[in-house]
Structure formats: C-alpha cells, structure tokens
Amino acid sequence: MKIKIPKNQLLVNLPPKVELAIFLIKLELKNVKFTNDLNNKGIDTYAGFLDFSALI
Numbered sequence: 001m002k003i004k005i006p007k008n009q010l011l012v013n014l015p016p017k018v019e020l021a022i023f024l025i026k027l028e029l030k031n032v033k034f035t036n037d038l039n040n041k042g043i044d045t046y047a048g049f050l051d052f053s054a055l056i
Contacts, residue, residue: 024055028053
C-alpha cells in the first residue's frame with residue numbers, strides 16, 4: 001500500500017520560528033544561485049545582492 005502525500009504538505013508540524021528560518025534559507029539559496037548565474041554572464045550584481053544572513 002502506497003501513501004500519497006501532497007508535495008506541499010509537511011510530514012511534521014514545525015514551530016513558526018523554524019518554518020521562518022527554513023523559508024529565509026530557501027530565499028538565500030535562490031538569491032545566491034541567481035546572482036552567481038548573473039555574475040557568470042558578466043553582469044555585476046553587487047548592488048542588488050540581498051543578504052538574509054542577519055535574519056536567519
């Protein structure tokens with residue numbers, strides 16, 4: 001028997017602070033990947049870099 005779990009459904013309930021931290025880490029990783037891709041294309045992204053590390 002296979003259990004179908006929706007992709008947007010978490011398996012455990014996390015405290016709101018943990019969920020916020022995970023959300024911010026995901027944003028940080030997306031931002032770093034995006035700016036690295038732009039830098040590889042030759043675009044200077046230093047002025048537009050968002051740093052979420054203080055919030056995390």
